[in-house]
Amino acid sequence: MNATTNQATSIKLVLLGESAVGKSSIVLRFVSNDFAENKEPTIGAAFLTQRVTLPDDTIIKFEIWDTAGQERFASLAPMYYRNAQAAVVVYDLTSPQSFLKARHWVKLLREQSGNNIIIALVANKLDLCEEQAQPETEQEETEPRGNVRKVAKEEGQKLADDEGLMFFETSAKTGEGINNVFLSIAEKIPLKKKGNEQESATFNGNGQSENSTSSNGRIDLNARNGSSEACGC
Amino acid sequence: MGLKKSSSSRDINQKTSSPSLFSSLMKSWSHSGHSPTRSNSKAYSSSTTDNNNLGYASDTSSNDGTANQLTRKNSSRSGSNSFTNVNDIYRMTKPIMPTNHHHSNNHSSSSSILLNNNNTNTGNINSSTIKKSHHKFSDSNEDWSAVVDDYNMPPSMDFFTDYLSKNSNTNMMLGPSPVLSKKNSGHNNNNNNYTSGSSSSSNNSNNKNSGTITYPKLTEHNYHLELENERELQELNSKLTRINKFDQILSSSSIISLAELKKLSWNGIPMGHRPLVWKLLIGYLPANKKRHEILIQRKRKEYKTGIYHIFSPQHTRDQPTWHQIEIDIPRTNPHIKLYQFPSVQKSLQKILYFWAIRHPASGYVQGINDLVTPFFQIFLTSYLPEHQKAKVCDIDPETYLTEENFAEVEADSFWCLSKFLDTIIDNYIHGQPGIMKQVSNLESLCKRIDGQLYKHLKKENVEFVQFAFRWMNCLLMREVPIDIVIRMWDTYLSETSSDDNDGGVDSAGARKGSGSSNMKMMMNNNNTLSDGTVTPNGVAQNANDLINIPTHANESVNNNNNTNNNSGSNKRKTSLSEFHVFVCAAFLETWSNSLLDMDFQGIITFLQNVPTANWGEKDIEILLSEAYMWQTLYKDATSHWL
Incomplete structure (x- = not known):
């Protein structure tokens, strides 16, 4: 495994966003390619890592702090975003409230870290969005929910454009778009200068200790559902 | 003191306690296919013969809760896990047990205890207690048949121990026996480790009568097994003793001694007692029954x-x-x-x-x-x-x-x-x-x-x-x-x-605010509630709106700590x-x-x-x-x- 022998570039990344928007699920998908319907709410923050090898053999090691979403824990957040090079601000596209919260986080990050921090805005729970269900996702149980999307893609895109953020729509449940978020962040980290062929990126096993809940499994790139930026919504 | 010592003690503990009694017995069977050794049963009887008249091995140093609490570390091994183990044994028993009738090692710990209890107690049984037991027996009949009917759901050991403890020191085996005999007939006597006193005595007498049985020599392996058995037996006994002690404290007088209850509970509360004891310890229920x-x-x-x-x-x-x-x-x-x-x-x-x-x-x-x-x-x-x-x-x-x-x-x-x-x-x-x-x-x-x-x-x-x-x-x-x-x-x-006997008593009634500043807060809340002045739309919307209330909460907590620190200087008060x-x-x-x-x-x-x-x-x-x-x-x- 040359991933461990080569010098890896670390990216410190923090996830922020309202409670239950799917921060932990996004990380779980990225790190273990797994999904749990009901995950215990994160208390404080959780730390996970994932290594990614890019086509040019650059190894990126993500060191991820997945913070708790509830307001009461917000006072801990600065400890985690203070030294972060990248932040993923997550909202739930079925919850306008969570979008407001995402705005708040973006504003706060810009105040605290200026432009030193790369921010990705992520609208999660795309699987709940009906228009999305038709094109290519094979949902096992297609929930007859009607369209539950409450935050239009354009709203998210506009916020991203205004604030200079990357923008993605994802589903941690189906895995759609998740890896792309992290790969795009890796692309943008100033240290590296390289092509943008991230589609063919290979992932090596994560750097977890054996006691971690996450498996040592590799991420199956085939699970990716193409580019989520070209979302069908 | 530190690291090394503590971790090594843990290692020892894990080593000695990890294999369940039965799994090791099963292992020994697969080697020898044998019935229990005579020395096994000897070991049991000797371990129980010097019992007190409760009929349980008295592991008092570790279980009365009054012992110096610093000894807990050493004694914690006699904790309550044994029941689960025995229960596991029971489950494992069913599918694989040989149908070897009276020699099955299954008698292991629990039946032996019952047996010995029975023996040691026969002298104490008087007619009234027998009558009482019969009464209980008929009462509990239903439960037992339910157990039999649902063969896949073996009764937990707690059931037995609770049952035993309720019937205190007398011939508590009467209840289970008929059911178990049913079970035995239906399942080739596979469940002897839950055997009642009567049937185990009969098994025992069978053992004695069949003097022709040759017992295998005591190998080193068997010796270890025996030690394990004995330990499990002791654990079981100490658990029974504990249950009795809880019964005594909770039923002895009209005012429950919370200090005693607390001491005893520190080392674990039997499952059957837990709902009541928690309510008492936390001060929801008063000591006055x-x-x-x-x-x-x-x-x-x-x-x-x-x-x-x-x-x-x-x-x-x-x-x-x-x-x-x-x-x-x-x-x-x-x-x-x-x-x-x-x-x-x-x-x-x-x-x-x-x-x-x-x-x-x-x-x-x-x-x-x-x-x-x-x-x-x-x-x-x-x-x-x-x-x-x-x-x-x-x-x-x-x-x-x-x-x-x-x-x-x-x-x-x-x-x-x-x-x-x-x-x-x-x-x-x-x-x-x-x-x-x-x-x-x-x-x-x-x-x-x-x-x-x-x-x-x-x-x-x-x-x-x-x-x-x-x-x-x-x-x-x-x-x-x-x-x-x-x-x-x-x-x-x-x-x-x-520790205070009436410390929690009236707090449950929300009357005597003095002893419990916790109650102050609750009472305040009660008031707001009963006045109907709770305005939830203004409440907890935003912590910043509530700037006064955290102060109040802090006060309340501080008061509480002070109360704790001030009273009962020689008694342990810990937040x-x-x-x-x-x-x-x-x-x-x-x-x-x-x-x-x-x-x-x-x-x-x-x-x-x-x-x-x-x-x-x-x-x-x-x-x-x-x-x-x-x-x-x-x-x-x-x-x-x-």
Whole structure:
């Protein structure tokens, strides 16, 4: 495994966003390619890592702090975003409230870290969005929910454009778009200068200790559902 | 003292206790295919012959709870895990047991005890007790046949022990026997380790009569088995003794001695007693038994009224709080079946929402949803028949609770949760100062206890808050399995409850505010509630709106601490937050050796997923004993903490 022998570039990344928007699920998908319907709410923050090898053999090691979403824990957040090079601000596209919260986080990050921090805005729970269900996702149980999307893609895109953020729509449940978020962040980290062929990126096993809940499994790139930026919504 | 010693003692413990009696017996069978050795049975009888007249081996030094608590560490091995083991034995027995009739090793510990009990007690049995036992026997007949009918659900050992203890010292074997004989006939006597006294004596006499049996020589392997058997036997005996002691304390006089109860509970509460004892320790029920019924009815009614009020149209729902609880409920103990039942989720949501709007200073904070579950689960067990109590996590309460029962469990859980949280409320108010204080106390404690580990953590840039925040916020509930949490709470509740016999008495009635400043807050809340002046739409919307209330909460907590510090100088008074820090220190210390080899990433990842899935009660008992020891050692050094 040359991933461990080569010098890896670390990216410190923090996830922020309202409670239950799917921060932990996004990380779980990225790190273990797994999904749990009901995950215990994160208390404080959780730390996970994932290594990614890019086509040019650059190894990126993500060191991820997945913070708790509830307001009461917000006072801990600065400890985690203070030294972060990248932040993923997550909202739930079925919850306008969570979008407001995402705005708040973006504003706060810009105040605290200026432009030193790369921010990705992520609208999660795309699987709940009906228009999305038709094109290519094979949902096992297609929930007859009607369209539950409450935050239009354009709203998210506009916020991203205004604030200079990357923008993605994802589903941690189906895995759609998740890896792309992290790969795009890796692309943008100033240290590296390289092509943008991230589609063919290979992932090596994560750097977890054996006691971690996450498996040592590799991420199956085939699970990716193409580019989520070209979302069908 | 430190690291080496404690970890080695744990190793020994794990080594000696890990294989269950039966699995090792099975192993021996596969080698020899043999019946029990005579020396085995000798060992049993000798271990029980010098019993006191209760007929149980008296492991008094470790079990009376009055022994110097520092000896707990050594004695914790005699903890209560044995029953589960025996229960496991029982399950394993069924499919594989040879149909070897009276020689089956299955007699092992439990039947031997019964047998010996019977022998030693025959002299004491008088006609009235026999009559009584017969009475009980017929009463319990139904339960037993239910057990037989559902062959796949073996009665838990607690059922037996409870049954035994209820029938106290007399020939308690009468009840089970007919059923077991049924069982025996149906299943080729595979279940002899639950054999009643009578049938085991008959087996025994068979053994004696068939003098032609040649017993194998006692190999070294057998010798070890024998030692194990004996240890299990002792554990079983000590468990029985404990159950008797609880019975005695709870039934002896009209005023329950809370001091004694506390001492005894520190080392674990038998499952059957837990619902009542928790309520007593936490001060929900008074020591005066005569008042139990009145008070509990009053509190339950109060809860009901409150719930009626907050779900009436006059109440404007605090939507953010409601929503937060709503999304957290399905995520509460997601791996335990019990918490997936809609009936349970509905109840928990009511309890948490009611608590949240009555405590606007903190409001609902994630983690409190974890803290309510031990209460709820334990109070459910009091509605389950004995043999199903251990399965509370698998059965939908809707199948055995009436709507009224549900309301009772809810009310009791609510009040106990309230009392519990009142002592740690500054963990949950704005900024969570309680937790921050605890984390920094843990850090300084670690520095004293295990300088090497402390230095290593610092070297790797690990901040204590990064792993210990959750330990404080959820009282380690996320780190250990729920059964272990419950055992832990036996100790927590006894460690931190009032020694004072009537300390908790009237607080449940919310009359005597003086002894319990916790109640002040509750009373204030009561007032707001009964005045109908609760304006939920203005409540807890935003912590900043409530700037006054946190102050009030702080006051309340401080008062509470003062009360604790001022009274009963020679008695132990510990706040929950304080003791918990010592437990966390012991917990961290447990992994010290592994952590020393890890880097930042390894440490944090490890501490977020500590390998406790296979922990038994013994493990947590060792931890609690260590915590106690350190608390005793560092008490003075940490007196400034509060």
